[in-house]
Amino acid sequence: MNFEINKLLQDETIPFDFTLKNEDLKDIEGEIGEEGASVRGTIEKLSRGTFLVTVTTKMTMIYPCARCLEPTPVDCSYAYSETITVKEDEVILNLLPIVEECIYINEPYRILCSDDCAGLCPKCGNNLNHEQCSCDKNGDYDPRFEVLKNLL
Ligand SMILES: [Zn+2]
Numbered sequence: 181m182n183f184e185i186n187k188l189l190q191d192e193t194i195p196f197d198f199t200l201k202n203e204d205l206k207d208i209e210g211e212i213g214e215e216g217a218s219v220r221g222t223i224e225k226l227s228r229g230t231f232l233v234t235v236t237t238k239m240t241m242i243y244p245c246a247r248c249l250e251p252t253p254v255d256c257s258y259a260y261s262e263t264i265t266v267k268e269d270e271v272i273l274n275l276l277p278i279v280e281e282c283i284y285i286n287e288p289y290r291i292l293c294s295d296d297c298a299g300l301c302p303k304c305g306n307n308l309n310h311e312q313c314s315c316d317k318n319g320d321y322d323p324r325f326e327v328l329k330n331l332l
Pocket residue numbers: 245246247248249250292293294297298299
């Protein structure tokens with residue numbers, strides 16, 4: 181993920197292609213599946229100290245379902261490009277923060293394990309996709325839980 185950029189000529193482009201594991205990335209919401217993320221792209225020198233990085237990441241991401249919190253795998257392909265300015269004597273460009281940004285800004289706001297996910301029981305937290313509980317779903321429940329629900 182570290183690329184030597186000091187020898188790059190004006191308008192010259194270097195391609196990159198590598199795989200990242202979940203433990204390589206920190207500032208993302210989801211988790212990268214076992215096969216890792218395939219990262220491809222180019223670094224192009226625009227002018228002295230200025231580079232355009234274009235990146236595409238393909239992977240299976242695992243997100244918690246918004247209703248039942250069950251880990252849900254999603255096939256993702258995210259694209260991003262950023263103009264980077266570095267100090268003139270900078271030799272190495274670390275692409276890791278750019279890859280993290282690529283994933284982070286593209287991440288879906290809300291994932292459901294299935295469109296008809298029944299979610300969790302608001303009273304006991306039971307996963308209603310797997311089994312019914314005997315709670316009265318229409319009854320009043322502790323208003324303090326309502327406050328918590330609004331925070332989620
Ligand atoms: Zn669900």
